[in-house]
Amino acid sequence: MDLLKLKYFYTVAKYENVSSASKELLISQSALSKAIRTLEDELRMDLFYRSGKRISLNKNGEFLFTRVKQIFKELQYLEKALIEHREEDNGSLSIITTLPYIFTNLVDSFMEKYPNIHYQQVSLSKENLYNFIENGRYDICISASEFTHPNIKWIPLFEEEIFLTVPSTFPISNFNEIDLQHFKDTPFIGLSTNYSYRQFTDSLCLRYNFVPKYRVEVEEATTILQLIKNGKGVSFTPHTAIDLSEEKLKHLRIKNGPFTRKIGLLQHNNTYQAKIINKFIEHCHAYFKDIIKVQSK
Structure with missing residues (x-):
């Protein structure tokens, strides 16, 4: 044998x-x-x-x-x-995520420390998530949904607020807080229903007896903000996706109740954890810790 x-x-x-x-x-x-x-x-x-x-x-x-x-x-x-x-700080890092803004910022800042690492973003499809959980095919997963499975460990990182984004010319944009019921007849712009973020915000709205009327459903998050700037509707925007330098948009706090989502890492329990994976996890903790510090000021 x-x-x-x-x-x-x-x-x-x-x-x-x-x-x-x-x-x-x-x-x-x-x-x-x-x-x-x-x-x-x-x-x-x-x-x-x-x-x-x-x-x-x-x-x-x-x-x-x-x-x-x-x-x-x-x-x-x-x-x-x-x-x-053999390679020390060389190698590769494959990350499953559907959070483009967070992924971009995390990797951009991590690349400054480890420029020789090869990075791969993998879409959070059912097939890829299954391969990660069952076979440990990818290194790590960044998710806004908590998963429970004996093969993986959920590591909470950050709870972020979700705002209602409107054009700066919108009449109510002078208010810092709004009631969703004031927007029952306002056209909404959002991702299509197959995206987990859309499903999550829809479920939050139902919790407060509010159903958004979507005029436009798209596949790219960047398209949403552009349409809002052009005055075509409003949308829900997570804190990490907000560009404070953008003067054509106003992000309003929703006062109906906690309008937040939790972001965390999924780490596999039964696969080899390379040093670079652990360094990336440490980097994620530090990254979100800095965000929390900024928010608390």
Whole structure:
């Protein structure tokens, strides 16, 4: 029994499909099937139930897969640790997020300290989140939604206020606080309903018996602010997305009740945590701590 045969078994067991496994391993299906049969002969036990082209792990296979999975996880950790040891502050950092403003500011300030890191922003889709939680595929997740799962840890960072943004020419823009009910007939501009931020703000509005009337729904957050400046409607803007130097917009506090969202990190419990990941987490804590200091002044 050698490591290569175990890798072949592990990949077939992971997919429970020889065709998918052969594509990942870049070998023919016949060669892969033969290698699995050889492994079974060496172990003197079958590892799969076979029904035509369909296969699934039997009890022997499940027993072996549990232990082989741990072996390859440790090998993956070793490989990452060796790369990290060799390259020190080089390497890569993949971050899942749907918070473009926060991601831009965090990475921009972190790059000043670690300019040689390769950064990758990954969209927070259901598929990518699943790969992160179940397989530890990406390094870290920045989210405005708290997730509970035994594989991950939620690290709260910041609770930010959400404002109602209106054109500076809007009659009520002279007020610092507003009641949402005054805007029941006002056209709103926002992200489409498949975005978590839109779903979140809609749920907050329902809490205060208010339903925004959306005139425009878009896919890009930057489009929203431009349309508001042009006087086409109003929208909800999180504190971290506010540009105080923009004179054509006014951001009004909502007095109906707490209109806030929590931002945090999702960290995987069962994957190798490279030094750069821990440094980025420390940077996030410091970044939001500075924001809190500014707000409290």
